[in-house]
Amino acid sequence: MYKVTFAFEDGNVVETYANEGDNLLDIAREANVAIDAPCSGNASCGKCRVQLKSGELDSKKTLHISDEEFAEGWRLACVSAVCADVTVLVPDIASAYKNRMKVADLSSKGEIAIFENVKSDVELAGIELANSLDVLEVEMDPPSLDDTMPDNERLTRALRKYLNISRVRIPYSVLCKLPDVLRENQFAVKCVVRTTPNDMFVYDVFGKDEDVLIGGLAIDIGTTTVSALIINMENGDILAKASAGNGQIRYGADVINRIIEQQKPGGKRRLQKAVIEETINPMIQEMCTQAGISRQSIYRMCVASNTTMNHLFAGINADPLRMEPYIPAFFKTNSLFASDVGIEINPDAHIIVAPNIGSYVGGDITAGTLVSMIWNKPEFSLFIDLGTNGELVFGNSDFMMSCACSAGPAFEGGDISCGMRATDGAIESCTIDKETMEPTYKVVGDPGTKPVGLCGSGIIDIISELYMCGIIDPKGKFVREGKRVRRDQYGMGSYVIAFEEEAGSVKDVEITEVDIDNFIRAKGAIFSAIRTMLNSLDFDVSMIDNVYVAGGIGSGINMRNAVNIGMLPDVPMEKFHYIGNSSLSGSYVMLLSTMAEKKTYELASNMTYMELSTVPTYMDEFVGACFIPHTDTGMFPSVQQR
Numbered sequence: 267m268y269k270v271t272f273a274f275e276d277g278n279v280v281e282t283y284a285n286e287g288d289n290l291l292d293i294a295r296e297a298n299v300a301i302d303a304p305c306s307g308n309a310s311c312g313k314c315r316v317q318l319k320s321g322e323l324d325s326k327k328t329l330h331i332s333d334e335e336f337a338e339g340w341r342l343a344c345v346s347a348v349c350a351d352v353t354v355l356v357p358d359i360a361s362a363y364k365n366r367m368k369v370a371d372l373s374s375k376g377e378i379a380i381f382e383n384v385k386s387d388v389e390l391a392g393i394e395l396a397n398s399l400d401v402l403e404v405e406m407d408p409p410s411l412d413d414t415m416p417d418n419e420r421l422t423r424a425l426r427k428y429l430n431i432s433r434v435r436i437p438y439s440v441l442c443k444l445p446d447v448l449r450e451n452q453f454a455v456k457c458v459v460r461t462t463p464n465d466m467f468v469y470d471v472f473g474k475d476e477d478v479l480i481g482g483l484a485i486d487i488g489t490t491t492v493s494a495l496i497i498n499m500e501n502g503d504i505l506a507k508a509s510a511g512n513g514q515i516r517y518g519a520d521v522i523n524r525i526i527e528q529q530k531p532g533g534k535r536r537l538q539k540a541v542i543e544e545t546i547n548p549m550i551q552e553m554c555t556q557a558g559i560s561r562q563s564i565y566r567m568c569v570a571s572n573t574t575m576n577h578l579f580a581g582i583n584a585d586p587l588r589m590e591p592y593i594p595a596f597f598k599t600n601s602l603f604a605s606d607v608g609i610e611i612n613p614d615a616h617i618i619v620a621p622n623i624g625s626y627v628g629g630d631i632t633a634g635t636l637v638s639m640i641w642n643k644p645e646f647s648l649f650i651d652l653g654t655n656g657e658l659v660f661g662n663s664d665f666m667m668s669c670a671c672s673a674g675p676a677f678e679g680g681d682i683s684c685g686m687r688a689t690d691g692a693i694e695s696c697t698i699d700k701e702t703m704e705p706t707y708k709v710v711g712d713p714g715t716k717p718v719g720l721c722g723s724g725i726i727d728i729i730s731e732l733y734m735c736g737i738i739d740p741k742g743k744f745v746r747e748g749k750r751v752r753r754d755q756y757g758m759g760s761y762v763i764a765f766e767e768e769a770g771s772v773k774d775v776e777i778t779e780v781d782i783d784n785f786i787r788a789k790g791a792i793f794s795a796i797r798t799m800l801n802s803l804d805f806d807v808s809m810i811d812n813v814y815v816a817g818g819i820g821s822g823i824n825m826r827n828a829v830n831i832g833m834l835p836d837v838p839m840e841k842f843h844y845i846g847n848s849s850l851s852g853s854y855v856m857l858l859s860t861m862a863e864k865k866t867y868e869l870a871s872n873m874t875y876m877e878l879s880t881v882p883t884y885m886d887e888f889v890g891a892c893f894i895p896h897t898d899t900g901m902f903p904s905v906q907q908r
Contacts (some may be wrong), residue, residue, distance in 0.1 A: 633852025
């Protein structure tokens with residue numbers, strides 16, 4: 267066996283051992299070393315760059331690493347095999363995705379206002395913010411030689427008498443503590459219960475003088491990030507919040523790569539462990555510490571995620587989702603409990619799963635649709651959830667149609683030479699002076715942080731500015747020259763945002779014609795999906811009354827620039843509304859309100875799902891959208907170059 271040492275720029279090291287021929291990326295994954303690999307090790311993205319410091323690696327040469335870089339020791343981990351003791355440097359740009367990913371600030375005034383508005387909106391729609399969980403105070407006669415009824419029957423009889431319930435269920439966890447709690451409190455106790463018309467389930471039992479909290483966990487499992495809330499189920503108060511990168515990222519940036527990974531030996535367990543044990547459970551512990559509560563006091567959980575994430579979370583084979591006819595194992599299920607999947611809360615806690623609509627439109631969209639309120643308005647509204655996948659819903663109180671398109675990893679920095687996720691060092695916004703072509707940009711991180719790459723919002727801004735300043739043409743080709751525009755030996759142009767000496771990386775931060783072409787196809791997928799769905803209903807863009815934009819990417823982008831490049835429809839800016847992480851806020855409402863949960867099931871069952879791959883005109887629309895802003899400039903009358 268050979269010793270493999272992963273060194274980091276902060277001085278930390280991780281040491282492990284491997285056999286000859288073992289893949290370096292796989293070794294890193296086994297050792298829990300975070301190395302970004304959006305393509306899941308297919309050597310197509312070039313993000314898993316490491317630098318050989320000592321020893322030897324059997325590495326294939328790829329187009330992602332120049333001859334000069336190769337001579338300096340740079341390698342792709344995914345095409346490198348161990349053949350001796352080796353030490354490699356994992357640069358910050360390769361490892362930052364997990365630990366320093368920029369996630370939504372759920373404590374900001376804007377985000378807090380979103381949750382308050384959601385509660386108000388659903389109540390105005392006639393949805394009661396009440397659920398089936400409650401705390402009951404119960405008093406019983408102590409046993410005696412004349413009254414030898416066992417403890418469980420004594421509690422059952424008292425509860426039946428209290429609510430005239432025919433059936434009471436007491437789980438093993440409660441039975442274990444029941445004798446002690448009853449006698450320590452002279453048979454006067456508090457019970458946490460779930461009540462239905464004919465049934466009662468006892469989650470926990472406490473002493474009569476104890477303060478009892480009924481906690482609930484709302485969670486949004488995104489392809490890239492996971493966000494969560496712990497709430498008081500009695501009044502809806504948010505007790506704690508947390509966000510983190512999805513630990514599954516190292517197995518691929520998109521759902522298809524993760525499904526493929528799941529099919530490998532032990533894949534189902536690896537993917538489930540990455541999202542539950544490495545991501546969700548640490549978040550739960552962090553939030554419980556914030557709120558000063560026990561994990562055992564969380565008695566219900568609601569998950570909103572796309573169809574694939576639902577399957578990976580539950581440890582269910584997702585492979586049928588990626589092959590025609592694209593059939594999931596479930597749209598709706600009530601069969602999941604915390605103990606089934608290893609969620610570290612009350613083991614008997616029921617997990618509500620926001621219902622899926624189709625193979626690529628999942629519970630995150632049904633939950634988002636609920637809080638967008640388009641189902642309760644006569645106006646025609648478009649709901650867009652921008653992320654690794656682009657999901658759309660169009661309709662009003664009479665009808666709704668949904669579809670999904672693969673925006674690909676470009677919005678997360680994949681397929682972009684200097685692309686990266688929104689971590690420290692990512693350029694997140696940019697303007698360009700038309701005359702001098704000099705950029706002014708903002709970087710994620712503390713003041714003074716040097717740029718090392720571009721995240722999704724920054725790419726949108728730069729491409730918009732390049733086009734509006736006449737530096738690139740509608741095909742994304744450079745048509746102006748200057749010190750920031752340069753060409754390689756093949757004539758391929760690029761624009762330098764930050765030269766090496768002002769950047770925090772080992773090379774210039776730039777965007778190339780290939781990058782722009784990749785991004786044009788990503789934005790084209792979004793707009794062509796919008797057009798295809800509208801055309802199927804005999805609608806056009808002018809008939810859209812409101813556009814609701816959700817998702818982490820949605821909060822960061824400049825809507826005007828998104829219209830300029832032809833990603834979003836050209837409607838007046840006042841029609842655009844940012845509604846935050848609608849998946850999380852929808853999960854929150856479903857958790858808090860039984861009526862809201864039932865309403866979400868109703869919306870899902872009544873929503874028409876369009877599979878874009880089966881629509882003959884979709885490819886025509888896609889091709890037309892692969893220009894800036896579009897081949898038909900009449901669709902974007904407000905987009906005028908400076």
